[in-house]
Every structure is written in C-alpha cells, then in structure tokens.
Amino acid sequence: MKTTVLESLNQGLMAALKADATVHLLGEDILDPYGGAFKVTRGCSTAFPERVIPTPISEAGLTGVTAGMALRGLRPVLEIMFGDFTTLVADQLINHISKFRWMYNDSVTLPLVIRTPMGGRRGYGPTHSQSLEKLFMGVPGLTVLAPANFSIDTHSPGSLLENSILYTDSPVLFIENKMQYLQPLLTTEILSDFDVELRFDPSDSEEQFPIYCLRIKGAPPATVTISAYGFCGELARQAQSKLAFEEEIFSQLIIPTRLSPFALQPLMESVARTGKCLLVEEGTRSLGWGAEVAALLAETLGDKLKQVKRLAALETPVPAAVSLEKSMLPQQEDIEALLRKMSA
Amino acid sequence: MTLEEEYFRDMLRIRRFEETVLEEFKRGVFSGTTHTSIGQEADAVGVIRQLLPDDVILTNHRCHGHFLAYGGDMRALFAELMGRQTGICGGRGGSQHIHYKNLYSNGVQGGIVPIAVGMALAEKQKKSEAAVVVFIGDGTLGEGVIYEAFNMASLWSAPLLIVVENNHIAQTTPTEYALAGDIRMRFQAFGIPALELDTSNVMEIAGNTFQLMREVHEDYAPRALILNTQRFGPHSKGDDTRSEQVVALLKEKRDPITLMEKQLSSDSVSSIRAEVEQQVKTAFEIALADPVATMEGRP
Ligand SMILES: Cc1ncc(C[n+]2csc(CCOP(=O)(O)OP(=O)(O)O)c2C)c(N)n1
Ligand SMILES: [Mg+2]
Numbered sequence: 001m002k003t004t005v006l007e008s009l010n011q012g013l014m015a016a017l018k019a020d021a022t023v024h025l026l027g028e029d030i031l032d033p034y035g036g037a038f039k040v041t042r043g044c045s046t047a048f049p050e051r052v053i054p055t056p057i058s059e060a061g062l063t064g065v066t067a068g069m070a071l072r073g074l075r076p077v078l079e080i081m082f083g084d085f086t087t088l089v090a091d092q093l094i095n096h097i098s099k100f101r102w103m104y105n106d107s108v109t110l111p112l113v114i115r116t117p118m119g120g121r122r123g124y125g126p127t128h129s130q131s132l133e134k135l136f137m138g139v140p141g142l143t144v145l146a147p148a149n150f151s152i153d154t155h156s157p158g159s160l161l162e163n164s165i166l167y168t169d170s171p172v173l174f175i176e177n178k179m180q181y182l183q184p185l186l187t188t189e190i191l192s193d194f195d196v197e198l199r200f201d202p203s204d205s206e207e208q209f210p211i212y213c214l215r216i217k218g219a220p221p222a223t224v225t226i227s228a229y230g231f232c233g234e235l236a237r238q239a240q241s242k243l244a245f246e247e248e249i250f251s252q253l254i255i256p257t258r259l260s261p262f263a264l265q266p267l268m269e270s271v272a273r274t275g276k277c278l279l280v281e282e283g284t285r286s287l288g289w290g291a292e293v294a295a296l297l298a299e300t301l302g303d304k305l306k307q308v309k310r311l312a313a314l315e316t317p318v319p320a321a322v323s324l325e326k327s328m329l330p331q332q333e334d335i336e337a338l339l340r341k342m343s344a
Numbered sequence: 345m346t347l348e349e350e351y352f353r354d355m356l357r358i359r360r361f362e363e364t365v366l367e368e369f370k371r372g373v374f375s376g377t378t379h380t381s382i383g384q385e386a387d388a389v390g391v392i393r394q395l396l397p398d399d400v401i402l403t404n405h406r407c408h409g410h411f412l413a414y415g416g417d418m419r420a421l422f423a424e425l426m427g428r429q430t431g432i433c434g435g436r437g438g439s440q441h442i443h444y445k446n447l448y449s450n451g452v453q454g455g456i457v458p459i460a461v462g463m464a465l466a467e468k469q470k471k472s473e474a475a476v477v478v479f480i481g482d483g484t485l486g487e488g489v490i491y492e493a494f495n496m497a498s499l500w501s502a503p504l505l506i507v508v509e510n511n512h513i514a515q516t517t518p519t520e521y522a523l524a525g526d527i528r529m530r531f532q533a534f535g536i537p538a539l540e541l542d543t544s545n546v547m548e549i550a551g552n553t554f555q556l557m558r559e560v561h562e563d564y565a566p567r568a569l570i571l572n573t574q575r576f577g578p579h580s581k582g583d584d585t586r587s588e589q590v591v592a593l594l595k596e597k598r599d600p601i602t603l604m605e606k607q608l609s610s611d612s613v614s615s616i617r618a619e620v621e622q623q624v625k626t627a628f629e630i631a632l633a634d635p636v637a638t639m640e641g642r643p
Contacts, residue, residue, distance in 0.1 A: 062496075
C-alpha cells in the first residue's frame with residue numbers, strides 16, 4: 001500500500017511528538033477516535049495523551065496561547081481546522097508572533113508551527129475552500145511552507161513538517177491542501193519517466209526546504225518553465241507529462257516548498273534558459289504569489305525574460321456548486337492550454 | 345530602608361522618569377509616541393514587587409512603570425525611547441514593545457492576554473512553579489480575544505493573575521461609554537475569582553496582590569485583580585480632553601506618591617527625593633549621549 005500525503009503528515013507529527021517532550025499539539029476536535037477534521041492528528045492523542053490538547057473554538061486566542069508557549073520554551077503545533085479561518089489568526093501572526101524576535105532585538109525565539117488545510121475542489125463553498133496563504137507571504141519574520149506530494153531521499157511532507165516542528169526556531173505557517181491529503185507519495189520509482197532534482201536555497205543551510213525540479217527523462221531542452229506549489233504542483237506535473245508524451249511540448253517544473261521568504265533559485269536559472277515562465281496557484285490571481293515571482297523574474301532577468309503568464313483562481317469567492325467551482329479554480333486542462341500557447 | 349520607603353522610592357522613580365519623558369518630548373529629545381502611567385504608579389509597584397524571581401510579566405502600551413518596578417534599567421528605557429543602540433531592544437521596539445528578562449510588552453490591545461495564558465501553561469507544563477501576571481486597561485475589556493483567553497485560562501487552570509488597571513478612561517473615551525455591566529462578573533462568568541480594589545495606597549495593593557499570587561501559585565489557577573485608579577497625565581502626550589480642574593481634583597484625592605509620602609518621615613522623603621532626582625538625571629544624560637541605532641550589520 002502506498003503512503004498518502006495525509007499519512008506522511010501524520011507520521012511527521014508522531015515522530016516530532018516522540019522526539020521531543022516539549023512538542024505539544026493543540027486544535028479543535030483533534031482527539032481520537034476522530035483525530036481532527038481531516039484526520040491528520042489521528043493516533044496522536046492516544047500515543048501522547050498529555051501533550052495533545054483539545055481546544056475550544058477560539059482560533060485567535062489559541063494562536064496567542066501557542067505564541068506564549070513558544071516564548072517560554074515549548075514547541076507547540078496548532079491545527080486550524082480550515083485555512084479560511086487564518087483570518088482570525090492574522091492579528092496574532094502578524095502583530096505578535098512574527099514580530100517578537102526582531103522587535104525584541106533577537107532576544108527571543110518562537111518555535112511554533114501553525115498547520116492548516118487550504119483549497120477547494122470539494123464543494124465546501126465560499127468560506128471553507130479558499131487559498132488565503134498569499135495574505136501571509138511577505139510578512140517579515142514568518143515562514144510559509146507548503147509540502148509537495150513527493151517522497152525522495154529523506155524528504156516527504158511528513159519530514160518537512162517534522163523538521164519545522166523540531167528544528168525551526170522561527171514561526172512557521174504550514175499550508176496543506178485538502179486535495180493533497182489522499183494523494184499517494186511519489187517516489188523516484190513511481191516517477192520513472194522523470195528526472196527529479198532536489199535543490200536547496202543557499203540560505204537554507206540545513207537543507208530543510210526542498211525545491212523539486214522535474215523534467216521528462218531524456219527529453220530535449222525545455223522550452224517553458226512552470227512553477228507551482230501544493231496541489232497545483234501535482235496538476236502541473238500531470239500537464240507536463242501529458243504534453244511531453246502526447247504533443248512533444250517539453251517543460252521544466254519547479255515546485256518550491258518554502259513560499260515565503262521565497263528563493264528565486266533554481267527557478268531563475270531555468271527561466272534564464274527557457275525565457276518563458278508559467279506560474280500556477282490556487283489563490284486568486286491579483287497581488288499574489290505569482291505576481292511576486294513574476295516581478296522578481298522581471299527584475300533579475302531583464303530582457304532574457306520573454307514571457308510570463310499566471311494561472312490562478314478567478315477573482316470571486318469559491319462557489320459551492322461543482323460546475324461553478326471547476327470553472328473558477330485552475331484545472332490541469334488550463335495549464336495544458338497555456339503551455340501549448342506559450343510553446344507555440 | 346523600610347518596605348514603605350522602598351515602595352515610595354520605586355513609585356517616585358516611575359513618576360520622575362515619566363515626567364521627564366513628557367517634558368523632553370516637547371523639546372524633541374524623543375520621537376514617536378509614549379504612554380505614561382502618572383497617577384497609576386501604585387499598581388505597578390504594588391503588584392510587581394510581590395512577584396517571585398521566575399514569575400513572568402506581560403504588559404501593554406503603558407508599560408514604563410511596570411518595567412521600572414520590575415527592576416529595569418532607567419537608562420536603557422530612556423535610550424529605547426530615544427532610539428539609541430543601548431535601548432532595551434536596541435531601538436527596535438520603542439516605548440511599547442520591550443522585552444527584558446521575564447517581562448514582555450506589546451502595543452496591540454488584548455493580544456497579550458492569550459499569550460500570557462500560553463506562557464502560564466508552559467510554566468506549568470515545565471513544572472517551573474513560575475506564575476504569569478498580565479496587565480490590561482479597562483478599554484481593553486472591549487477586545488474579544490481576551491474572553492477566549494479567560495475561558496482557556498480557567499479551563500486549563502493556568503497560573504495567571506490578570507490585572508485590570510481601570511483608570512476609567514481609554515484614550516479619550518470614558519469607561520461608561522464603552523463598558524456594559526460589571527467588570528468582576530466578566531471574570532466570574534469564567535469561574536475566575538476576582539478581587540476589586542479602589543485605592544491608590546500602594547501598601548493595600550501590595551498586601552492583596554501578595555495574597556492573590558499565593559493563591560495562583562498554590563492552586564495553579566487564575567485570579568483577577570481589578571484596580572480602580574486614576575490617570576493624571578494625557579493618554580499619550582498633550583492629548584487630554586479632560587479639563588484641568590477635573591484632573592487637579594483627581595490628583596488631590598488619588599496621588600499614590602503623596603499618600604505614601606504622608607506616612608514617611610520628612611528626612612527620609614527628602615533623601616529619597618534627592619537620590620531619585622540624581623538617578624533620573626544621570627540616566628537621562630547617559631542615554632542622550634548614547635549612539636543612535638542603525639541597521640548596519642543587523643538583518
Ligand atoms: C487593538 C488596538 N486598538 C486600538 C489601539 C489604540 N489604543 C492604544 S491605547 C488605547 C486605549 C486603551 O485603553 P485602556 O485599555 O483603558 O488602557 P489605558 O490606556 O487607559 O491604560 C487605544 C484605543 C491599540 N493600541 N490596539
Ligand atoms: Mg483605561
């Protein structure tokens with residue numbers, strides 16, 4: 001049986017709880033037998049009853065509680081049941097948690113992780129389907145991560161989470177995607193058609209935040225670069241593969257796991273060669289991740305950048321009806337269509 | 345020194361520090377903003393002097409008094425307000441964002457209360473026996489997050505003392521324009537025993553806090569202390585909408601320093617006054633000569 005992203009995250013939590021007695025999990029409905037609304041914490045409360053704390057429905061207050069715990073030597077992990085509710089967490093994240101270390105002149109650390117599932121495609125409607133992470137990218141002092149559905153070398157969604165909990169002394173917002181949960185982890189064997197290279201930003205000296213660079217094995221040089229994260233990374237991978245085998249359109253795909261602060265390498269290297277970049281995200285299009293990356297590419301590459309395109313959600317709330325949601329959120333076919341256009 | 349003399353000296357240090365800040369603000373020595381606690385010194389000294397060495401303090405925008413009562417260095421506070429490298433936080437935080445030993449402040453109303461709960465739970469989990477004190481104002485009772493925090497503090501038996509400094513005004517808004525019902529009952533609704541005092545007598549605040557902190561430490565559970573007090577200065581600087589007569593009347597009745605002074609011998613009062621005057625002057629002058637904060641080499 002293949003391990004899913006969900007199981008991998010669960011293993012990461014368990015491993016962190018086991019490794020360090022200062023790790024505590026907090027969240028709504030996280031106790032067994034339920035194990036959290038998406039089951040990521042399943043088994044944790046049975047194995048570590050003292051350190052898995054079921055909470056009232058108090059996202060703002062809870063985020064403050066985790067901040068206090070982290071400031072006084074614990075390593076708390078908070079689950080926010082739906083990413084949409086990060087709006088309630090925003091004051092603590094932006095005006096407290098992300099500021100303390102710097103404004104206190106580096107005299108404190110805040111080792112805490114806030115995990116939350118974003119994303120639609122499940123018909124949950126306008127307030128349970130959003131991808132709001134762009135609101136938190138670019139906040140100084142905050143690291144925003146998104147796992148990819150790979151298990152390569154020692155890197156997996158679970159290891160990304162485990163390392164964030166155990167070894168990152170600055171606050172982390174860990175963005176999961178609901179559609180990722182049931183995806184199987186892709187290993188190098190499964191990815192036998194692909195060359196997968198793991199890269200790390202020089203600032204990431206511990207090599208915690210892999211950047212996955214994918215090409216079709218033995219393919220001619222890529223003519224377009226694609227970058228996407230989270231579930232869109234998987235949609236992009238499928239589009240990449242399909243167009244390569246069916247239409248001989250060859251691309252390179254870069255999937256970062258650290259969204260903010262954003263590291264431009266190795267994306268820049270790839271775009272320097274292809275001259276063209278497609279950026280895919282599930283959040284709304286304006287003033288988002290793609291906009292920032294496009295600006296960085298333009299600033300750095302100058303006229304080596306021939307074309308950049310963004311594919312993102314339409315500027316409306318996420319609708320509940322399956323048909324509406326499908327036309328509102330970026331689909332694999334949309335990626336394929338843009339790739340065709342860009343490579344023409 | 346007797347305890348009374350010590351408390352008098354500590355309150356006077358806060359008073360003279362803050363009077364100096366307000367005076368020198370006008371001359372451009374300080375920039376940005378500041379909030380003085382002139383009139384409320386008995387709260388800071390009465391409460392903080394009862395804490396054990398490992399106890400933790402969370403405070404708000406009006407935090408100079410708490411910092412000084414905690415034993416914080418006056419020159420470092422002057423320097424922080426002046427934007428000097430030698431400031432408590434190297435000039436990064438300024439008047440309302442400081443961290444020194446186990447004292448932390450932030451300038452967003454209400455947000456420190458859940459953080460205090462988390463800290464109290466961490467201390468309890470570590471079996472350190474330290475407790476946490478958080479200071480909020482009456483106006484901050486309007487922030488929703490504090491009720492989430494009260495609930496969790498009570499639910500999880502956090503060793504926490506919540507101190508409400510009710511100076512009956514929030515910036516310019518009198519409490520009766522902003523607060524419904526009774527403050528004590530807000531705590532009682534969460535099962536947190538609350539004691540309310542209406543005094544500017546530092547010894548009375550000290551004695552009651554001592555008792556409450558003992559309960560917090562022994563019961564491992566939260567308590568609340570509501571201190572009715574009076575703010576004599578502006579909210580920030582020069583922004584007092586109250587008439588001078590009204591403020592003068594408050595000073596006449598409720599000045600914690602005058603109240604204490606009456607109980608001390610005139611000899612000790614004058615020697616303490618001279619000592620504090622010298623301390624403030626020296627701290628101010630050293631801070632003024634300190635190097636200005638820069639970003640160089642500090643990412
Ligand atoms: C969330 C938030 N809203 C508004 C302000 C602006 N502000 C600073 S102090 C203050 C009044 C606070 O009143 P109170 O809690 O009674 O404390 P006091 O100033 O009387 O000590 C206000 C409105 C703030 N700092 N934070
Ligand atoms: Mg007030």
